Amino acid sequence: MVKNKNPVEYWKPDAARMQASQMYRFMQAAGVNNYTELHQWSIDEPAQFWSQLFSFFNLKYTGDLQPAFRDTNFKEYTWFPDIKLNFAENLLRHNDPDKVALNFVHESGLKKQISYQELGQQTAKLASFIKATLGEGDVLAAFMPHIPETVVSMLATTSLGGIFTSTSCDFGAEGVIDRLSQSKPKVLVAVSGYEYNGKYFDCMDKIKKIADNLPMLEKIIIVDFLNKNPDLDEIDNAILWDDALTQHEGSTLSFKKVRFDSPVYILYSSGTSGKPKCIVHSAGGTLIQHVKELGLHCDLTDNKNIFFFTTCGWMMWNWLTSSLALGATITIYEGSPAYPSMSHFIKIIDREKINIFGTSPKYLKALEDSNEDITSDYSTLETILSTGAPLLNEQYDFIYQKIKKDVQLSSIAGGTDIVSCFVLGNPMLPVNRGEIQCLGLGMNVSCFDDEGKDQLNQEGELVCKQSFPSRPICFLNDETGERIKNAYFSQFPGAWCQGDYISITDRKTVIIHGRSDTTLNPGGVRIGTAEIYRQTEPLHYIDDSLCVGRTKDGDVELILFVMMKDNESLDDNKIKEIKSTIRQKTTPRHVPVEVYQVNGIPYTRSGKKMELPVTRILANKTITNLEAVANPECLKEYEQYQV
Template sequence: MSTATPIWQPSQSQIDASQMERFRHYVNDSLALTLSDYEQLHRWSTDHPDQFWQTFWQFAEVIGTPGQRLLLNGDKMPGARFFPDARLNFTENLLRYRDDRIALVFRDEAANRVALSYNELYHEVARLAHHLRHLGVVAGDRVAAFMPNRIETVVTMLAAASLGATFSSCSPDFGFNGVLDRFGQIQPKVLVAANGYRYNGKVIDCSDKIAQIADAIDSLQQVVVVPAFDAVAQVHHSLAIGWQQALDNPARSLSFTPLPFDHPLYVLYSSGTTGQPKCIVHGAGGTLLQHLKELRLHTDIQRHDVLFYFTTCGWMMWNWLVSGLATGATLVLYDGSPFAPGPEVLWQLAEQEEVSVFGTSAKYIAALEKAGYRPAEHHRLAQIKGLLSTGSPLAHEGFDFVYRHINPDLCLSSISGGTDIVSCFALGNPIKPVYRGQLQCPGLGMKVEVFNEQGQPLQQQKGELVCTAPFVSMPIGFWGDDDGSKYHNAYFDRFDNVWAHGDYAETTAEGGLIIHGRSDAVLNPGGVRIGTAEIYRQVEKVTAVQESLAIGQQWQDDVRVVLFVVLKPGSELTEALRQQIRTTIRANTTPRHVPAKIIQVQDLPKTLSGKLVELAVRKVIHGQAVTNTDALANPESLQQFEHLPDLQC
């Protein structure tokens, strides 16, 4: 029985107008069922995954033929195959609209703006696809993008996918070795790259790096250079041509190669912070169905909406955002820092572009709060009906901040999934209430449970987040993993025939989920498992602390909790501040959560998508090598953690 009070509740009119509610009625009418609420709809979707995905295919009017067989080996993970006889083309579904509604808007720090209609986007994709075909790009080839979040990146993906080529992207803040660790494994035939990008008020020249990459990857037949900045040097390489040169052809129409459901669409990469990144291959059909489900049902994106997500092309949320084209909505792309020239930049964008669904990270919301910036005091934001947060767990105080200082009447969706599934296990829901600190629900078709270490289901207790039935967006496998052993070991080695995702979580009485951090970063003092997010939530309440990172240090035959803190400018880690941090943690958690050591550092290591890298810090303080620092945005920060005197006593 739930005793929590919702922080937001949809009105009956909001519920009735939602696509989730329309889908529930569609299922009942189509299959003569009487599903009365989301819980029953979800149970049906996981008990009958073949019926669910077939019915959603029809509801979403997916372009393609599903075939007669819906699911093979439905009791096996890995091994299950959805729609084995289906034929479809990913790009054809994303370009179903070809009218004058704006499809893409590009904005950057310098207030530059470019817009493209659905009709213009279609013809731009047609011209690039014609060029790629002329180069000899065919189904199964790879096309890579070393690009900022620009319109040309979207055009490249759509052109490649129209031919059946597999697309892969890295953001331009990756170092040379980081790019080579990724693209070098998949051997692309074509590279599309921007000559520079803008971040924090500066233009960063990428021309030399592009030439280096072109020299290092033998498979490349051409490098198409996007002239993002006139002032940046040209790329001098025998394989390089300009973007406009590639589009300089009379192609008027686009042909769509029909492909199998599991045809490789994307290669995404694990963070690579503990070794060479894994190349995770995702299929076109599963990605399309899963994204359409999440965008239309769980986020309620409709044709009139404007969708924005703050992301780079090195994070799976870019792939998720771009699938929004299939809904006919307008997508807003942003390149730059979310705090340049100041904290107002994304909210000014949201107001000017009339963004109705705003996506960001929990870290960004926490940073806004720390900066004391209250968006609703400066901008008209009533049009925002949904706000999405991911990347790390959103603290309870983050929920309060959104409703107090952004918009009191929106569906705040803390969502969780990952690169591994190019989608989410837990999502928002426009027909359910929002509770502080909770992800609203498991996604339709996702049989999400929480297991203890023995593989037994837990209710409202902390444990391993797992999925106990196959789902459409499971990876096809890992690139180069011919026998499937690496894929199996990554997700199915822990529990037989069960996907173990690596998150530490618990279910709630309200039907939602709480994520307590990554399970490989779980602290274990005295044998008690503690999620790092439980500590971060409390530390965020301490005004002087900018951000923090907790690890477990092996100490005297046990584990002790060590907390590293970055303080706001002008603050000092006095004994009084240490005591305030400890008291705040103890008062709201347990004595086990209180760190044995609190140490000030200048910076914390993060991935290029902004996630804290707890494992790398733990390795450094235990004298172990961090083998792939190119995966970090700030690898130099690791040097602070070497030979710290405070850790020797």
């Protein structure tokens, strides 16, 4: 049973804010009275719901919205089979010379603004340069930081009906090759170098190695982001970005319309147990899902500024960039969130007049632990989004007690698999401590027990019982569909199983307990790792923690690893307090058998804890893809704890 029957209500919209929201207007158009009814209508009448989004957001398409889908089975739904659209056209339709589309901020203080009209002009130039090489269904890959040229690369590619894929430039060459050797790009856009935490990182050797291992590449465009004048002589078919665009001054935009379910993005799984899976997403599904989430659930409009810290190797980059479809301003940031100080983002929020700020529990914890002065105006800040891991209860306290009382805190959760969310925020509903506000519109989400039955106020699997437009088209190199079936449909046939361990309360709010594949099973009882982190990480001497299962004598024992704060060390008294805290606030089954101090906790490059590699190490299994780990050097230490 979930212990959150009477949660603290930290925020509730007043009538004026609620009635001014796009969610409220959409609800009125649907002819229902509250969000519960609106969500029920969206899953009872999916054809009406998804079709109505086109007119509500004035999306561009040709053809007939009916039928909205051809109903075969979950993974073979065909959505909007009789329409065509262009992804880039819908992101560039606000062709305004006076409206800022991209507000670029670099850690060094460098700043640049690009209007919607300028963004369209740059897109036209790049599209003209690549169109002889890249057509409908062809792939352009970006090995780039989060800068305007990355957005232009995506828009140019998709304007031609092509497929865009990206990796973060902090990946090693092998990690990039593992991904791009599968997606087979014809064009590569790559940055010659970037700065992070005040240090310059040259990328030219990596680019050469990548190019040498991708024989399908026909063009390589080098972005000299920091004016280092890179030498291109050793890279075949390479040209500088500025030179490529200069060749096509005066180009005009044209848009290749494609089927709703034509591919637009290839995203990648983390790949901790082998080569990353290549997940293909559709143009129409991505567009309609993103405008729903950003426009309704986040209440993003054309007079707002959204700032979400992300890299180009995380799905949040794709999600954030779709804000252009709503005419909003995107503040894109490149660099370290902690440079020159942890409170740097707080200054950006005020200086750039941010309305919606997106972050992660990891950043919020680091900000709180820094004890830096975060006193600020926050007058424009309406909403804080958080994703990447479950928010701790104490992080709700921190935001509402130290940052701003009148702010909507929206924890959101979904995945690369759907390039969107299952559960997220709502400008019409209250924010309760420790809970995600609601189930996403059009997402028939349930919490299943082991027998596949719906349950409330109990822990179980997050499933979606009905198809949705942003479900992936396919995995690359999965001609039979067997891999995608095994990934999502094998546990509960007919329902999408996301792999998250959750509870849905009788208020229809959501609590996430961790990933199912890292759920611990001591004595056959399922325990989500987030349940343990919620107890350990508020302890004043713990900086970070990781809990995994270690098989011994036919059962699973819980092993807790902790990183201590400066000048702290783990001793018997602290171990006793840690175990006592976990026992008192959860159950005796949650108490770890052993607690060990370590110097590092492994994370993905998008800031998510990685329990699986440590679980594999403790089981004497090999980790085959260290490129997925942001800090692989920390893993060696865990080998001493093998049975």
